[in-house]
Amino acid sequence: MRNLKRQLLAGPYILWMAGFIVLPTLVILYYGFTTTSGNFSLLNVTSIAFSVHLKALVLSLKLALSCTVICLVLSYPLAMILNSMKSKSQGLIVFIFILPMWMNFMLRILAWRLLLSNNGVINSLLGALSLPGLDILNTPKAVVFCMVYDFLPFMVLPIYNAMARIQPDIIEAAKDLGAGNITIFFKIIVPLTMSGVISGIIMVFVPALTSFAISDLLGGGKVLLIGNVIEQAFMQEYNWNLGSGLSVVLMVFVIASMALMNSHGDEGGGTFA
Amino acid sequence: MMKKSIERIYLFVIFLFLYLPILVLIVLSFNDSKAKVVWGGFTLRWYRELLANSAIMEAFYTTIFVSLASALIATILGTLASLGIDAMRGRGKAIMLGATNIPLLNADIVTGISMMLLFVRFTRLGLNTVLIAHITFNIPYIILNVLPKLKQRSRTTYEAALDLGATPLYAFFKITWPQILPGVLSGFLMAMTMSLDDFSVTYFTKGAGINTLSTMIYTEMRKGIRPEMYALSTILFIIALILLLFMNFRPAARKERRNP
Amino acid sequence: MSKRLIDLQHISKSYDGQMVLDDLNLYIRENEFLTLLGPSGCGKTTTLRIIGGFETPDTGNVIFDGRDITSLAPNERQLNTVFQKYALFPHMSIAENIAFGLKIRKKSKAYIADKIRYALKLVNLDGFENRSVDSLSGGQQQRIAIARAIVNEPKILLLDEPLGALDLKLRQDMQYELIRLKNELGITFIYVTHDQEEALTMSDTIVVMNQGYIQQIGTPEDIYNEPTNAFVADFIGESNIINGTMLQDRLVRILDVVFPCVDVGFGNDTPVDVVIRPEDVELVEPERGMLQGDVTSLIFKGVHWETEVLANGYEWLVHTTQMHPVGTHVGILVDPYNIQIMNKPESNDEKAVEIDA
Numbered sequence: 001m002r003n004l005k006r007q008l009l010a011g012p013y014i015l016w017m018a019g020f021i022v023l024p025t026l027v028i029l030y031y032g033f034t035t036t037s038g039n040f041s042l043l044n045v046t047s048i049a050f051s052v053h054l055k056a057l058v059l060s061l062k063l064a065l066s067c068t069v070i071c072l073v074l075s076y077p078l079a080m081i082l083n084s085m086k087s088k089s090q091g092l093i094v095f096i097f098i099l100p101m102w103m104n105f106m107l108r109i110l111a112w113r114l115l116l117s118n119n120g121v122i123n124s125l126l127g128a129l130s131l132p133g134l135d136i137l138n139t140p141k142a143v144v145f146c147m148v149y150d151f152l153p154f155m156v157l158p159i160y161n162a163m164a165r166i167q168p169d170i171i172e173a174a175k176d177l178g179a180g181n182i183t184i185f186f187k188i189i190v191p192l193t194m195s196g197v198i199s200g201i202i203m204v205f206v207p208a209l210t211s212f213a214i215s216d217l218l219g220g221g222k223v224l225l226i227g228n229v230i231e232q233a234f235m236q237e238y239n240w241n242l243g244s245g246l247s248v249v250l251m252v253f254v255i256a257s258m259a260l261m262n263s264h265g266d267e268g269g270g271t272f273a
Numbered sequence: 274m275m276k277k278s279i280e281r282i283y284l285f286v287i288f289l290f291l292y293l294p295i296l297v298l299i300v301l302s303f304n305d306s307k308a309k310v311v312w313g314g315f316t317l318r319w320y321r322e323l324l325a326n327s328a329i330m331e332a333f334y335t336t337i338f339v340s341l342a343s344a345l346i347a348t349i350l351g352t353l354a355s356l357g358i359d360a361m362r363g364r365g366k367a368i369m370l371g372a373t374n375i376p377l378l379n380a381d382i383v384t385g386i387s388m389m390l391l392f393v394r395f396t397r398l399g400l401n402t403v404l405i406a407h408i409t410f411n412i413p414y415i416i417l418n419v420l421p422k423l424k425q426r427s428r429t430t431y432e433a434a435l436d437l438g439a440t441p442l443y444a445f446f447k448i449t450w451p452q453i454l455p456g457v458l459s460g461f462l463m464a465m466t467m468s469l470d471d472f473s474v475t476y477f478t479k480g481a482g483i484n485t486l487s488t489m490i491y492t493e494m495r496k497g498i499r500p501e502m503y504a505l506s507t508i509l510f511i512i513a514l515i516l517l518l519f520m521n522f523r524p525a526a527r528k529e530r531r532n533p
Numbered sequence: 534m535s536k537r538l539i540d541l542q543h544i545s546k547s548y549d550g551q552m553v554l555d556d557l558n559l560y561i562r563e564n565e566f567l568t569l570l571g572p573s574g575c576g577k578t579t580t581l582r583i584i585g586g587f588e589t590p591d592t593g594n595v596i597f598d599g600r601d602i603t604s605l606a607p608n609e610r611q612l613n614t615v616f617q618k619y620a621l622f623p624h625m626s627i628a629e630n631i632a633f634g635l636k637i638r639k640k641s642k643a644y645i646a647d648k649i650r651y652a653l654k655l656v657n658l659d660g661f662e663n664r665s666v667d668s669l670s671g672g673q674q675q676r677i678a679i680a681r682a683i684v685n686e687p688k689i690l691l692l693d694e695p696l697g698a699l700d701l702k703l704r705q706d707m708q709y710e711l712i713r714l715k716n717e718l719g720i721t722f723i724y725v726t727h728d729q730e731e732a733l734t735m736s737d738t739i740v741v742m743n744q745g746y747i748q749q750i751g752t753p754e755d756i757y758n759e760p761t762n763a764f765v766a767d768f769i770g771e772s773n774i775i776n777g778t779m780l781q782d783r784l785v786r787i788l789d790v791v792f793p794c795v796d797v798g799f800g801n802d803t804p805v806d807v808v809i810r811p812e813d814v815e816l817v818e819p820e821r822g823m824l825q826g827d828v829t830s831l832i833f834k835g836v837h838w839e840t841e842v843l844a845n846g847y848e849w850l851v852h853t854t855q856m857h858p859v860g861t862h863v864g865i866l867v868d869p870y871n872i873q874i875m876n877k878p879e880s881n882d883e884k885a886v887e888i889d890a
Contacts, residue, residue: 004360006357006359007357007361007365009356009360010356010361010369012350013351013354013357013412014354014369016408017372021409023391024384024390024391027390027394028383028386028387028390074287077283081283084280096288097291099517100291100292102513102517103295103506103509103510104470104487104506105471105487106472106490106491106494107490107506107509107510109494110298110502110506111294114297114298115294121297152291167618167620169618170620170622172616173614173681174633175586175606175608176585176613176614176682177613177633177637177681177682177685178634178638179608179633179634179637180608180637187633188622191624192624202378206380207380212382213491216495230382231382234386244390247383247386250382250383251379254379254383258378
């Protein structure tokens with residue numbers, strides 16, 4: 001009985017969730033599947049097939065995928081190096097690699113705009129060395145660049161955590177049984193860090209897929225992602241039904257990508273450990 | 274040795290990638306020139322202009338208020354919820370844990386939009402709606418930090434307190450609370466930083482005239498970049514540095530790390 | 534005697550300026566069950582890790598079968614280790630764990646399948662092939678760790694406190710299992726433990742270590758009956774260690790009483806440590822005793838009574854099968870063969886210490 005009383009402590013949270021998670025989800029579904037006059041319609045959802053929308057979705061998927069792959073390729077060696085450091089300096093170095101993530105999201109975008117612009121810092125440096133300038137601002141490349149910068153820590157941390165959890169004697173046991181460094185890497189380290197890799201992929205892919213601010217500020221209006229389409233439907237065209245319908249499609253993609261990733265790992269554990 | 278130096282170089286390149294943008298912002302904040310890449314001498318002008326800019330300062334105060342208030346309320350709701358969830362078993366618990374993950378994994382833009390759609394039906398968008406939205410996405414961070422501490426705590430000490438004549442409430446505050454406090458604190462700090470950094474949810478749930486720093490900078494950047502922004506970046510970087518140092522190197526966190 | 538399989542020559546090792554092993558010399562014969570025994574920090578695990586290749590000694594050589602293997606990596610050595618905390622690969626099934634080393638050696642599928650079956654049978658876990666690691670108990674995991682090591686047919690099996698995490702009953706069962714395994718496999722076992730009972734039960738040879746030095750090497754009987762110094766006497770079983778003076782050969786004075794003994798070669802009037810095991814002290818009627826005292830404490834231990842007798846200012850620890858109530862006036866009798874004479878410690882590591890191992 002005492003136990004039941006304690007369970008009631010979750011009551012306010014359950015009410016809060018019902019009011020601000022479940023209810024809003026129902027509302028967005030309602031808008032997504034109705035017309036402005038309130039009649040049931042699939043048009044908002046199926047409008048994803050319009051060429052503008054479809055192009056934006058495909059571009060979003062492409063950029064999010066590139067961003068995820070780059071983050072993974074950069075993070076895995078980084079996590080290995082961090083993990084191999086002497087424990088004394090390790091705390092400090094991990095700290096150094098998390099710190100930039102805590103800088104305001106918008107200011108990080110601002111910084112990249114400064115660095116990448118035509119008469120910006122990177123091009124001035126390249127010019128001083130009489131090298132050809134880099135003209136990537138207002139292109140998808142700049143957007144991916146900034147996404148990698150923003151989301152890299154989300155990939156590094158779960159992989160690093162998974163790696164730090166591997167007991168040293170597991171590695172020693174593999175060596176003892178005759179495994180060389182390559183075998184240890186592929187047969188022991190990679191499988192044992194898989195849960196971290198999967199968490200990292202989800203944590204990078206989802207925000208990259210759904211972001212609209214980065215493409216808005218670094219794409220110069222030329223890079224239209226599905227997030228931008230949705231944002232414009234709400235804030236410029238005031239077409240809430242269309243925006244909601246496209247949001248529902250986006251949600252489906254988010255859920256599908258997570259389901260796909262989770263089916264590859266034994267469990268999604270380790271996400272925030 | 275070869276391998277070691279390759280590792281060093283790799284770390285350095287990533288380090289450069291992470292810090293070069295921040296360094297540029299900091300240097301520019303002291304640059305007495307409107308042009309981006311010309312060094313016009315040292316100045317504190319942009320800091321003075323920043324402090325004199327009432328719109329930015331108001332956004333700054335709003336940001337601090339929203340993040341502190343939302344983190345505090347989320348901490349109370351989340352800690353209570355954790356105690357409740359910890360007492361649950363089986364399917365009820367699984368459902369609660371699954372539901373807690375939704376706002377963490379859902380796209381920010383969808384979270385923001387769905388709440389906006391709900392809010393406009395009942396009230397006007399303003400500071401309150403931003404606050405509610407922030408509390409909503411903050412609660413899971415509290416639960417994720419407090420639940421593991423509840424699981425780790427020794428139940429026998431609580432029972433020993435009851436055995437020695439303590440009331441459940443007294444035993445909770447004297448025995449359980451100190452054991453979960455580190456989790457509550459780190460949850461609070463994590464929630465606060467999530468709230469400080471949020472853009473998308475705030476963008477959709479705020480009313481006209483209300484701005485946090487994120488939405489403010491967003492609007493400004495669409496118009497063009499003003500040097501006060503560099504000064505603001507520098508200040509925010511230093512705040513983040515201090516906060517993170519506090520989180521990572523406060524005595525309690527140390528002790529935990531030593532006896533995992 | 535069979536030939537030397539491992540020869541450790543002048544091995545020294547220190548961490549951060551702290552000496553862990555100091556000029557250690559030790560050889561291990563083929564088909565021997567050798568135990569490195571000592572309290573934590575005595576250097577036994579470091580010695581094992583140097584043999585296994587997980588540590589490189591600062592100085593000295595490791596000779597294996599006539600070949601210097603000091604700088605060989607663990608994966609290039611013909612020996613396998615059973616780790617203290619099992620170190621099974623959590624992402625692999627039992628069969629995959631056991632097959633790990635064989636796959637690296639590119640053995641055929643049929644050979645591997647045969648070996649897995651054979652090894653599981655050997656450790657009494659037939660049919661466990663497809664179980665997952667987490668579904669096994671500690672004792673079962675330990676058996677799998679052994680199976681995983683022995684399928685590679687190492688010449689030497691290194692065991693690092695393998696029974697340390699098991700409960701008492703299981704530990705005793707596993708001791709007999711290990712002896713049986715060693716006999717069936719006919720290979721050398723090098724075993725590290727801080728548990729003297731484990732060492733005495735299983736070993737052919739025990740190496741007692743303390744503070745980086747070897748204190749004594751011998752059979753279990755030697756070590757127990759004739760400890761060479763106070764540390765060994767104290768670490769192996771319980772002892773009365775008493776200050777004495779060797780008057781001449783075969784005559785020692787303890788607590789102002791002269792005892793006949795069998796030891797020779799200590800010189801005349803030399804200060805020595807005298808070791809008398811509690812079960813070797815006989816309690817008799819006062820008038821028959823070589824010295825007399827009073828029982829001060831009595832505890833029933835099941836197989837014997839643990840009795841303490843205060844006699845001539847020394848608190849004697851005595852194990853008897855007869856009960857002598859507290860306050861009884863008794864005589865103490867010791868057979869000359871049961872008196873063990875040792876030189877006084879010359880260094881810190883040879884002294885008796887309180888050990889909470």
